[in-house]
Amino acid sequence: MVEFSVIVGSTGVLLLLLAFFLNLFEILKQDTKTYTILNVAGAGLSCYASVLIDYMPFVILEGTWALVAFVGLIRLLKRSDQD
Template sequence: MMSTIIGSLGVGLILLAFAALHLRRAAPTGRIYLTANAIGAGLACLSSVMIEFLPFVILEGVWCAIAVGGLVRSFLGDRPMHFGRKDDSRPT
């Protein structure tokens, strides 16, 4: 029962954020949108852990991590993220 309540709250937050984005009430890099996604996905992930449903633990865990990464990036400024490169040069 508790997993259903937690999961429903999480999914509700994700859907509200999605609707706000498509109704142009939120920006895809906005902190409110990212926070709603992070909290919603975190709750949905917790619910999936509680019912031991691994596919959704992975899905919601990754969703939450991406949203948290976007939040961190929004607080640090919109600097490019480099994965393994020391500069921003691209091969020509």
């Protein structure tokens, strides 16, 4: 049986890679809400999975990634409210 942390972490990594490849192939731009939401969700899930397995280096990495992406999302939302 697959552990919960593996499912959570795999889902997070899948979302991060999806955003990366969609951007790489110019399907999704970095300054879009969708791209940023994929990064927030992917990094957040990856961070949570790292907490579950008690692996601090990735907790710090993914937590920082999620926080920075969240700040970017807030900026995008504020900018779209002004338009």
